[in-house]
Amino acid sequence: MKNFINWSSIEPACPAIASSPPPASAFSASSVPYFLLSATADSSPGFITSSQLPNSVLGSTTASKAAEYLAALVSNSQLANPLLMQTQTAGQFNQQLLNTEQINGSATTQTSFPGHNSATEALIAVLAQSAHSVNNTTQRTTNNNLSTASFGQSLANNLVASVTNPAVSTSCFSSTAQSSPGTYTPNAATILSSIESQNSPTNLPPSRQHSAFQLVGGLPQPNFPVLQHPSLQLHGTLPLLSQLVNQREQQQQHQLQQQIQSTLENQIHLPSPSSIQELQQQTQVESQMSQAAAAAVSALYPSIMCKILQDHLGPALRPSLTSTQFKPIPQNERIDIKRFRGKEPHEWSTEDVIAWLVSVARRNDIPFEDFNVNGFAKCSGPLLMLMNEQRFRECDSKYGSLIYVEFRKLISDDTCIDDWMRTYKEDDQRPSTSNREQNSETLSLNLLCPPSQNSSQTLNGLLAAASPRSPFANNMAFPQQALLQKMSPIQPQMRLPIPIANIKCEEGVPSTSEYRESRPTESSLLHGVSMKIKRNKDGRPRKRSQHTKGNKLWEFIREALKDPSTCPSVVRWEDPHQGVFRIVESERLARLWGEKKNNKKMTYEKLSRAMRTYYEKQILVPVPKTGLYPKKLVYKFGPGAHGWCAPPLLVASSLQMDQHENMS
DNA sequence: TGCATATTTCCTGATT
DNA sequence: AAATCAGGAAATATGC
Numbered sequence: 001m002k003n004f005i006n007w008s009s010i011e012p013a014c015p016a017i018a019s020s021p022p023p024a025s026a027f028s029a030s031s032v033p034y035f036l037l038s039a040t041a042d043s044s045p046g047f048i049t050s051s052q053l054p055n056s057v058l059g060s061t062t063a064s065k066a067a068e069y070l071a072a073l074v075s076n077s078q079l080a081n082p083l084l085m086q087t088q089t090a091g092q093f094n095q096q097l098l099n100t101e102q103i104n105g106s107a108t109t110q111t112s113f114p115g116h117n118s119a120t121e122a123l124i125a126v127l128a129q130s131a132h133s134v135n136n137t138t139q140r141t142t143n144n145n146l147s148t149a150s151f152g153q154s155l156a157n158n159l160v161a162s163v164t165n166p167a168v169s170t171s172c173f174s175s176t177a178q179s180s181p182g183t184y185t186p187n188a189a190t191i192l193s194s195i196e197s198q199n200s201p202t203n204l205p206p207s208r209q210h211s212a213f214q215l216v217g218g219l220p221q222p223n224f225p226v227l228q229h230p231s232l233q234l235h236g237t238l239p240l241l242s243q244l245v246n247q248r249e250q251q252q253q254h255q256l257q258q259q260i261q262s263t264l265e266n267q268i269h270l271p272s273p274s275s276i277q278e279l280q281q282q283t284q285v286e287s288q289m290s291q292a293a294a295a296a297v298s299a300l301y302p303s304i305m306c307k308i309l310q311d312h313l314g315p316a317l318r319p320s321l322t323s324t325q326f327k328p329i330p331q332n333e334r335i336d337i338k339r340f341r342g343k344e345p346h347e348w349s350t351e352d353v354i355a356w357l358v359s360v361a362r363r364n365d366i367p368f369e370d371f372n373v374n375g376f377a378k379c380s381g382p383l384l385m386l387m388n389e390q391r392f393r394e395c396d397s398k399y400g401s402l403i404y405v406e407f408r409k410l411i412s413d414d415t416c417i418d419d420w421m422r423t424y425k426e427d428d429q430r431p432s433t434s435n436r437e438q439n440s441e442t443l444s445l446n447l448l449c450p451p452s453q454n455s456s457q458t459l460n461g462l463l464a465a466a467s468p469r470s471p472f473a474n475n476m477a478f479p480q481q482a483l484l485q486k487m488s489p490i491q492p493q494m495r496l497p498i499p500i501a502n503i504k505c506e507e508g509v510p511s512t513s514e515y516r517e518s519r520p521t522e523s524s525l526l527h528g529v530s531m532k533i534k535r536n537k538d539g540r541p542r543k544r545s546q547h548t549k550g551n552k553l554w555e556f557i558r559e560a561l562k563d564p565s566t567c568p569s570v571v572r573w574e575d576p577h578q579g580v581f582r583i584v585e586s587e588r589l590a591r592l593w594g595e596k597k598n599n600k601k602m603t604y605e606k607l608s609r610a611m612r613t614y615y616e617k618q619i620l621v622p623v624p625k626t627g628l629y630p631k632k633l634v635y636k637f638g639p640g641a642h643g644w645c646a647p648p649l650l651v652a653s654s655l656q657m658d659q660h661e662n663m664s
Numbered sequence: 665t666g667c668a669t670a671t672t673t674c675c676t677g678a679t680t
Numbered sequence: 681a682a683a684t685c686a687g688g689a690a691a692t693a694t695g696c
Contacts, residue, residue, distance in 0.1 A: 552670075586684085599672080604684085610671055612686065631680065632684055 348381025360406045366565060372396040460653070541568075553610050554619050556583070556596055557589075558637075558644045566592070574629050579637030579644055586633060591630070611635060 181613030375395030586604040594602025614620040621638035
């Protein structure tokens, strides 16, 4: 157990650990694979340029994306043989992590941090550790075949350890210390949450049960056979790298097959069939290792797996990769990702919606490819306005709620939706039937796209898509039903039950509506679609309520602690039992809070002032000055707060840590 | 309309 | 030196 390092024992001694990257000495040029050094990028020297990346990475061509991609590529190739992963980089990295003095050293400065390769190296180190630990496990359990699950678990555990550790997550995983510190972390955290939900600590091998807070150190010193090729030293091109990877794997497979073949042919000279079995097992393990590594990386980094890698991984992995998940944005379908900003949501075309989704992904540090864009492919702004949270979840089961919340923020001041609905109401009240038809058509078309598009479509055509038994199929009163049915499969109970004219008064959903009475939940479909326009004295429309449930600052922080996209990258637990948490990135938290409150001027200064008002109400209580916690940016929930509870994994890990500390 | 609530904004000064 | 903490005071936005 000596080679475990307990992060919690280091952190209190160094509250500023998250902002103190390792010294430059931890990495040297000679320890970096050639192709990382040879590539150049405008924004981040040392990384491959965005033009060299596949489409799936182009959604957000940040340096960290490039780093992730390269890391995946490296790991896919090198994890095929775990020994290759025991690189100098990994060894040095781990030694560096183990050196508490260095971590605590005040001499570390931002400028000395080699930001151009840190993310990749950190990841390689973690992957190396995974390979190493699995290798050990394999040696210990001789006859146990290495399973995909166990390897993936090991990899996941190491990433848990790394991401949980602020020194790694905030400093090392930030690909470019200068331009985008910490940008890697949310992705990793997002991925980890799904892993954590699958892997309970009790299922881990004994050596990994403290993984959430510990990182194994002391890797053997290396022998780093980098992929050496003259071209790579000049141009770090992915196709060539991929080709080399393929060639090398084919060679390895071929050699092993030859070995087995010759062994079988010379069987008479062999002492026992068990050796053949061992050799076959070795081959099997090698193959499984390769696939397991690939599966693990693909599971961890679905967004950065490009077609080259998928092809490389072989059929065993493909079933786990959905076609939609990795569908690149076609080059010829580029969209103006800024246009939507100049429009109101009800003016958004389907392209604007996609562009907005890109911005949501970026803002939340979610790989855009993780969004089920297909689910929103036919949604225009007006249609989004009619969709409730459940409908968003139907479009994207994973991120639907988040996207819904983001969209509600956009229309929170009720301006655009009110205007839009009012316009329709005015039109709708015109007596002429022909007008009604026309207006219904306009609206229905608007739901799909703004007037500029799809104008050739007719109302009849749209209505034809509706169920013939629909109560609105023949009266033109509510074409949204038809549209929603056409858009995507909708559960019958989700159908819009009432004519739009009747739903304009939030508090007055018509009492005559049999639908409402028989199915009260249906009114929730129109949550937020309010015709009641509240305005301030100066005539400006009121912003969305600040007192809405779940909209208080402490509740926002509570939710951030539950959200893998913000915990532990923005806020994280210090002591989940006691309700002690720490703000990791203060300004980012303030920015997120500002976004929620539609206040671009929010700062951490102001946020913290609001936090201090909570001491009076005991929503927060002073953090005990026991020396257990950092002195800054640490808060504690008090009896006035409720609903906070730490993720089970953290609690379990923390308990184990307590036991471990008690034992020692 | 007025009051209560929950911040938000600005500030000074202390601490890390 | 910069970031953070502490808290007073007034302003603002919103719900009821």
